[in-house]
Amino acid sequence: xxxxxxxGSDSIAYRAxxxxxxxxxxxxxxxxxxxxxxxxxxNAARKVLDGxxxxxxxxxxxxxxTTMDELxxxxxxxxxxxxxxxxxxxxxxxxxxxxxxxxxxxxAKSATEAxxxxxxxxxxxxxxxxxxxxxxxxxxxxDLVCQLTGAEAAAVVNNNAxxxxxxxxxxxxxxxxxxxxxxxxELIEIGGSYRLPQVMESSxxxxxxxxxxxxxxxxxxxxxxxxxxxxxxxxHTSNYRVQGFCKSVSIQELVELGKRHAVPxxxxxxxxxxxxELCSVLAEEPSAQESIQAGADLVLFSxxxxxxxxxSGIIVGRRHWINQIRHHPLMxxxxxxxxxxxxxxxxxxxxxxxVRASNELPVLTMVQMSVExxxxxxxxxxxxxxxxDGLADVAIRSSMAYLGGGSLPAEAIESVSVCLRSREISExxxxxxxxxxxxxxxxMRQFPIICHVQNxxxxxxxxxxxxxxxxxxxxxxxxxx
Numbered sequence: 001x002x003x004x005x006x007x008g009s010d011s012i013a014y015r016a017x018x019x020x021x022x023x024x025x026x027x028x029x030x031x032x033x034x035x036x037x038x039x040x041x042x043n044a045a046r047k048v049l050d051g052x053x054x055x056x057x058x059x060x061x062x063x064x065x066t067t068m069d070e071l072x073x074x075x076x077x078x079x080x081x082x083x084x085x086x087x088x089x090x091x092x093x094x095x096x097x098x099x100x101x102x103x104x105x106x107x108a109k110s111a112t113e114a115x116x117x118x119x120x121x122x123x124x125x126x127x128x129x130x131x132x133x134x135x136x137x138x139x140x141x142x143d144l145v146c147q148l149t150g151a152e153a154a155a156v157v158n159n160n161a162x163x164x165x166x167x168x169x170x171x172x173x174x175x176x177x178x179x180x181x182x183x184x185x186e187l188i189e190i191g192g193s194y195r196l197p198q199v200m201e202s203s204x205x206x207x208x209x210x211x212x213x214x215x216x217x218x219x220x221x222x223x224x225x226x227x228x229x230x231x232x233x234x235x236h237t238s239n240y241r242v243q244g245f246c247k248s249v250s251i252q253e254l255v256e257l258g259k260r261h262a263v264p265x266x267x268x269x270x271x272x273x274x275x276x277e278l279c280s281v282l283a284e285e286p287s288a289q290e291s292i293q294a295g296a297d298l299v300l301f302s303x304x305x306x307x308x309x310x311x312s313g314i315i316v317g318r319r320h321w322i323n324q325i326r327h328h329p330l331m332x333x334x335x336x337x338x339x340x341x342x343x344x345x346x347x348x349x350x351x352x353x354x355v356r357a358s359n360e361l362p363v364l365t366m367v368q369m370s371v372e373x374x375x376x377x378x379x380x381x382x383x384x385x386x387x388x389d390g391l392a393d394v395a396i397r398s399s400m401a402y403l404g405g406g407s408l409p410a411e412a413i414e415s416v417s418v419c420l421r422s423r424e425i426s427e428x429x430x431x432x433x434x435x436x437x438x439x440x441x442x443x444m445r446q447f448p449i450i451c452h453v454q455n456x457x458x459x460x461x462x463x464x465x466x467x468x469x470x471x472x473x474x475x476x477x478x479x480x481x
Contacts, residue, residue, distance in 0.1 A: 017052060018068055020045045026072040032079050044078045091469050091476070093451040095415055095461030097366050098405025102450060104304040104311070105405075106362040106466075111309065111346040118342035125338045136326065140341045144348035148274050149288040151299070151316035155325045156344065160270065160302040161199065162334035163313030167266060167298055168203035170324045171231045178230035179208040180266075183216035183249070185242055186235040196235065205230065214246040218253050225261050232258050234296075235268045236286050251286070255295040264297040264321070271405065272301040272314070274351055279358070281367050281413065282306060282403075288316060297321060303340075305405045308361040309347035310340045366463055367403070367413065374416035374462045377470055381418050381462075384474045390481030393421040393457070401463040415463040422481055427453045433480035434458065446476045 023045045024033060033041050048071055055066075090102060098104045107115070128135040138156050145154040157163050172178045180200060187209065189195045200207050208229070210220040221232060234254055251267050258265040273285045285306065291299045298321050303312030313334075315325060325331065336344075350357045358364050378396045385394045397419045400412035422430045434449040447469070451460050465473060 014053070014056060017049060017056075018071065020049065023049070023068070023071060023075065026068060028072050028076050032076060036079065036083070040082075041075070041079065044082065045075045048074045048078060089447050091447045091449045091473055092464040093449055093460040093462070093473070095399060095401035095417070095452075095459075095464055096404035097363060097401065097464055098305050098403055099450075099464070100405060105306075105308045107310065107343055108308065108347060108350055108360045108362065110350065110360065111343040114342040114346040115310075115339050118338045123338045123342065125341065137335065137341060138326065141345050141348055144345065144352070145314060145316060148348065148351055149299070149316045150292045151288075151318075153317070153319040153322035155315045155322050155331075156303075156336050156341070157313045157315070157331070157334040158336055158340070159311055160268070160272075160300055160313040163300040163315050164196075164199055164268060165203055166325055166328055166330045166334060167300060167315060167321075168200055168205045169330055170321065170328050171264060171266065171298075172203060172205040173230070178204075179206045179224075179226070179228050180231050180233050181208045181210055181221055181224045181229060182233040182235065183211045183220070184209045185211060185213050185216055185246075185248065186233075186237055188235055188237060214242050214244070216248055218249050218257060221249065221254065221257055222261075225257075225263060229261075229263055231297075232263055232265045233268070234265065236270045250294075251291055251296055252294045258297070259295070265295070266298045266300070267291045267296040268300045270301060270305070272303060272305045272307040274307060275354075278351075278354060279364055279367060281411075284411070288314075292316060302405075303344055303347075306363060306403075307347060307351070308357075308363040310343040312336055312340055312344055362466070366401075369463060371414055371416060377462055377467060378416050378418050381460075381470060381474055385418075385420070385477060388478060388481060390423055391420055391477075392423040393419070395419045395457075397459070399459060399461050401461055413463065415461050417459045417461045419457040419459050420477065420481075421457050425481075427456055427458050430458050430481065434476060437476065437480035446472055446479065449473060449476055 020042055023029065024041060029041060029045070052066060052071065092099055092102050094102075125137050125140070126134055128139075138154065141156060142154045146152065157166060168180065172180065182196075187196050197207050208224050210216060210224045232254055234249070234251055251265070255265050267286075269286045269288060269291055271285050273282055273287045275289050276283050276285070276287045288299050288301055296317065298315060298317035300313065300315050301307070303309040303314055307314075315322065347361070350360055358368065375396065382394050382396055385391060388394075395418070397417050399415045399417040401415035402412060420430060421427065425433075431451055431453050434451060436448060449460070451458050453459070460473065
């Protein structure tokens, strides 16, 4: 532990430490005090002075040379870091399109505009403008969702985990423990410690596992059905694949079984693809349309993955179940706000025109951008960076991008990256500077760049970089090398 006494000649250095009051009288901190509460600035000054005392204990001679101006600048730097926005727009150069850590799907321009309009104004969230009567907020988007999926009714909650929770709560009920039958091969865990069995337990559902990890047959489900069976559950294993000697039951087969025994079928398709015809790359993903056509009673999916909208959980299916979901006490806890509804409505409208959706939804434009176009952009970036003294090597490399967000985990998308090597710093340090170099100064109009390090170089995958961010990417690299 550091000691704070002031022994011998070192006491002079300790006595020279300015008081907080004195430090706050410096011109730079007077200016900060005019913009922030006094106590905020004073706390930053105390933090810097405490650090200075610790440095004196470690190296008295060096620390004693620190001037009042240097201490003031340290306080100003501390305040700059504390007041900088924590949630920043970034350039995603990872090659992961639906990057959960970066907010998953970027919104289309029309969705962003709708969100901003709703945010700055009152909005008709639960008011029917024709009748003036109070309505339900899901009505803003229900018709759009039902037209796209073919479902009888729809509900929207704040994410797909919440959708699963409230569906179990409604279907299972609370009168007595009831079973939900699910394949062992579909007992998923996703990021953030979300485990399907634990969600089921929290809703009073009793998990009834059937089959094995790699093989589950229709007979396994049928033999598990008893008078206590509340539902049959099919979960899309969106973030992993079981290959080789394996077998699973299709949603069509499960629906037929459910009909024979009068047991509802729940299908969690996860990734949120509306139609498999939207993009050939996504054809392997289950779609909400297909599941509804197969006869599933309830279908659940995310709004911020392949749909390309805001974070939300969308439930479609039979009106009998949807009405119960809407009136369940949990709905109040998991409902969405006007910002989500505004962005979701605009996103769904785009899906009604597949051509517009392909051209305007960032998720789809990124997936479909040609390698030739990526190479063209890469050449322009390399031409700009090739003469920078701080870079030892700037090269174009073939790379592989991924959808991410638990979609098509085994399917890579051919991509193009710009690879950087610095003359003086390691690839890890260069990646750090790209990530934080401008994070403390919003006025630089630069976004932090999130990239990855591989084979001794920093890789900037252009498939997830918007074309209009290329200039900013170059400027940020130049600023930090």
